[in-house]
Amino acid sequence: MSFLFKMAWRNIFRQRSRTLLSLLAIAAGVVAVIFSKAWIDGMMASLEGYTIDLTSGHVRLIRPEYRVKERLLSLAYPLGEEGPGYARLVEDLRHLPGVAAATGRIRFGLLLAPLAGEKQLALQGVGAELAAEDRVAHLGRFLRGEGEGRLPLPGRQEILLGKTTLRKLGLKVGDKVNAVFNTSFGSFKIATFRIVGAIASGLMYLDESTAYIPLDVAMNLLELPDAVTEIVVFADRMEKTRELQQTVEAYLRQKGLSYTAIPWTEHNELIAYMEKIKGFYSLIYFAFMVLASFVVFNTMMMIVSERTQEIGMLAALGFAPGGLRRLFLAESLLVACGGSILGVLFGGAVNWILAKVGFDLSAYMETSAPAMMLPPRIYPSFRWADLFFAALLGVVVTVFAAYLPARRAARLHPTEALRTI
Amino acid sequence: MFDFYLRLAAKNLFRHKRRTFLTAAAIGVGVVFYLWLDSFLLGFEKDALGNILDHQTAEVQVVTKATVEEDSPELKKTLIPRGLELAKEIALLPGVRAVSPRLFFPLTAGNGLDEIPLLGVGVDPAAEAATFTNARFVKAGRWLEPGQAEAVLGEKVARLLELGVGDTLIVRTRTRMNTVQAFDLTIVGLLATPNPNVNEGWLFLPLDFAGAALATEGTVSQIEVRGPAAKEADRLATRIKTLPGLPPGVVVRTWRESAAALLAMLQAERQYDSLFLLLVIAIAVIGVINAILLASLERVREIGMLKALGMTERQIRWVFVTEGILLGGLGWLFGALMALPMNYWMVEIGYDLEAFLGEMTADFGYAISGRVYGVWNWGTFLAAFFISLLVALVASYFPARKASRLDPAVALRRL
Amino acid sequence: MAVVATRGLTKNYHNGGMEVPALRGIDLVLEEGEFTSLAGPSGSGKTTLLNLLGCLDRACDGEILLDGIEVGNLSTTEQARVRREKIGFIFQTYNLIPVLTAFENVELPLVLLRRYSEKEIKERVLRILAEVGLEGLEHRRPGDLSGGQQQRVAIARALVKEPRLVLADEPTANLDSENAKAILDLMRRLNETRGVTFLFSTHDPLVMEYATRLITLRDGRIVKDERR
C-alpha cells in the first residue's frame, strides 16, 4: 500500500503544471461550495432565527379561526377564554417534556401619537411577558449600542419602541406617548405610556413596526383578562420542532382544547418556501463540484493514455487489474486531498472574514416589509463542519471523476498496452 | 491563414471529443446561468417597473418636499397648495397624455369589529382611469363615481374584513386640522391588479368626497403625470418645473426617482447573483486552461514537427489559442442551446412567484403578484458569445505560450 | 520436469474482420536451465508466443503448462499472480517505471510478492544490482541512465524474484553491438550461475550465437529446433 502511494505521489510531480491545474480546479470547486453554503445558510439562519425568536416560536398556539384574521390583529379569538386561563395554560406548557420556554402574546392594532403635535403612526402592539421574551429573543441586545433604555416592567404603563418609530414621532426615551386602540369589545380607548426603551436592531419589524408593552397591562387595557392571542413554545433546539409539536398537540387533545399548534416551518409562505428549496441548494453545491471535477477527469484520461506502456509493464510485473485501478485512484486521491485542503484554507479564510464583515443588504430594506425579517447586514455562516463538508465533497466527487479513467487503466489489455508502435 | 488554424483546431478538438465536450459543457453552464439570470432579472424589472408605472406612479410626479424628505410627515405638510388647479395647468402642457391628482392619507378601515390600517387614495375617477389602469382591474362591482361616499379596495382586504360589494366600511382618519374624522363608505368595487402594493394597501375613494371630509380645500398630495413615453420623462419634468404657477416647496420627479428603491434593490440583486456567476466562470477558465495545456503536452511531437517545418513560436501559439477560442464558441453554443428552451419556458409560461410566496409577494417589495416572465434579449446572447470567446482566449493564451516554447526534446523525456 | 510445455498452441488476431493467424500450432518444451533463442523474421509470431507463455494473453487453442500446471484458462487476476510469481520480463524498450529509482524498480517485484521482509528485499536488490554491474547507480532514475544501464536494471528487475522463466523480447534491439554483447554476456552468466530458464526472441545473428538452443519460427510455425 505504501508503495502504491509512493508511486502515486511521484506521478503527481511528473507534470507539475497539469497537477497544479487539477489542484486549482478542485480548490475552486471547494471554495464555491464553501461560499455558496455560507451565504445561503447565513441568510436562512438569519431569516429563520429572527422569525422564530420574534414571531413564530418553534411552535405557536392559536385558535384555528385566528389564522386568517391575523393580519387584522383581531382580538376576537383569544386563548384562555374557555377552558383553562392563560396563566394555567402557559404553566402547563412550560412543564411539558421537551419544552424549554413558553410565553403568551397579545398582538393588537395601535395608533401612537405624541402628547402634542399632529403626528401619528399605526403599529403592531405586542403585550408580552418581557422577561420571558428577553430569554428567548434576547431583546436586551438591541438596547445596547444604538439602542437605549430598558424593557418595560410588569404592571407599569411602560412601552418599548423602535428607534425608527421614535424618530418618526420625534420622541425619545423618557417621553410619554399616547396610544389609541380598540378593546376586545370594540370600544375605543386612549392610554398614555412612558417610553422606557428604544430598540435598534436593524430589523424593520422591531425598529419601526412593533411596540411592546407588559402583558398584564395589555390584558387590562384590552379587556382580555387572563387571555392572549397566541402562545409561542420553544424547544431547546429548532431541530426538535416536530417532537415539540406532537407533545403540545397531545396536551391539547388531553385537555380537549381545539387550538392549533403551528410549527415554525409553516409560519409563513417565505419560510415554507425556504424549507422546500433547501434540498435544491445541495444540488447546486454538487453541481459546482462536478463542473470542477471535469478538469480532473480530462487530466486523468490523458494520464492513462500517456502511460499505456507503463501500465502494460506493471501488468507484466504482476499487477492485477484491481491494483492498477487502485494506483490511479491513489493518485487522484492525493490530488483531491491537496486541492480540497487548498480550497478549505483559502475559502475558509475568506469565509471567516466575510462572516465577520457581512454583506450589506440595505438596498433591500427600503422595499421590503416588516414580515421579511431581513436585517440590513447578512453574516455568512462560518462553521467548521461546513468546511469539512466542502472538503469531503471535493474529495469524493474528484475520486469519483477519476474512477472511469482508473477503470480504463485497469481494463487495458497488457499486450495492447505493451505494443510499441 | 486563420482558416488553416481554424481547421486544424477543429480537427484537434474533434480528436478528443469527450474532453472537448466536458470543457465546453463547463463554459456552457456559465453561459446558461448568465442568460437565464439576465432574462429573469430583466423580466422581473420590466414587470415590476411596468406594474409601478401602470398602477402606482406615472412617468412624472409632483409632490411636496416633505413627502420626499421626511419619514412620515404630517398630512398638512404633504399637501400641494393649489394642487387641483396646478393639475389642470399641467394637463395643458404639450406631451402630457393624462394627469391624475391624488390625495393620500392614512386611515383605518373597519367592519365594526376588526379594522386594518390602509392608505386612503382620493382620486378623480375619470382622471385616474385615464392615467392608470387600476380601474380596469375591478373584479366585482364598478369603478368610482365622483361625489359619492364610496370606496374601491383590494379583493383580499375586503375578504379579510368579510365585506363585499354593497357593504359599508367604517373609516377613521384625521383631517387637515388633525381632528378625528369618521365616516362610512359603501364598497362599490373590488380590485385585483397585478400590483400587490395597490391590492393590499390602498383604498380608493372620490377625491371631492375625500377633500370635503378632510378639509383639504383644493390641495392634493400628488399630481401624477402620464407623458408620451418613459424615456421622455426628463423633458416633461423640466417643462413642469418651469411652469410659472408652480407653488414653492414642491418637487417634480421622474419615475426613476420615485422607484429608486426598487431600482436599487434590483441592482443589488444583480450584483449578488453575479458573485455566483463569477465562481462558475472561474471554474470554466480553469477547465479551458487545462484543456489547452493537455493538448499541448500531448502534442509535443507535433509541435516539434511544426517547428521543423518552419513555424514560428507565434504561429504555434496561434494554433492553440484558436483551439481555445473554438472551445469558447462551442461552450457558448452549448449554453445557448440549453438556454433557448429554458428561456422559452420562462417567457411563455413564466415563473409563478405567488405559488412560492403566496400572499407575501408584497412583503418582498416586489411590485409583482402572480407570474414573472422572462424576456428575449438577443443582445445578451450576443454579449455571452463575445464574453465566452474572450474568456476562452485569455484562458488559453498562457498555456498556448507555454506550448510554443516547449522544447520537444526535453518535454518528451519527462513523460 | 519441463518448465514450459505447450501443445498445439494457436493464436489468431482479428484485424478489421479478417482473421490473421499469428501462431499455428506450437509444440514446445523448455527444460530447466535452457538458454533458448527464438529466431525468425519480423511478423513470424515471436512476440505472440512470448506473450502467451508469459500469461499476458490468451491462446485461441492448445494448452500451456507452466511447471506442469495448466495456465491457459486462468482469470485475469490469476494470470497476474502467475506473472508475479513465476515470470520475469525483459523488453526491447526496457519499460522501467520512470518515477522510480533503479533500486525501486528492482524492488517492485519483491514488494508485490509480499513474501520478504524489508531487510531481505534490500539485500536481494543490492546483490542483484551489483551482479548486473550497477553498483553506485541505485538511486538514479531511468531518465538519468544510458540505454545499456537501463536494460541492466530491467534484467535485474526480471531476475530479482528468482522466476522460473525469463522471457526477453528482442532485448538488444535498441542497443549498439558493444552494449548488446555485454547484455548477452550478462544474461548468459546469470543463466549459468542461477540456473534460470531463458527464452529470448531476436533476429540478430550475433544474439543467436549465445543460445544453447535455437528455435526458428516462420509464419507461426516452428520450422527449426536445434540444440548446441
Ligand SMILES: Nc1ncnc2c1ncn2[C@@H]1O[C@H](COP(=O)(O)OP(=O)(O)O)[C@@H](O)[C@H]1O
Ligand atoms: N494485436 C494484433 N492485432 C492484429 N494482428 C497482430 C497483432 N499482434 C500481432 N499481429 C500479427 O500477428 C503476426 C505475428 O506478430 P508478432 O508476434 O508481433 O511477430 P514478431 O514478434 O515475430 O515480429 C503478425 O502478422 C502481426 O501482424
Ligand SMILES: [Mg+2]
Ligand atoms: Mg515482435
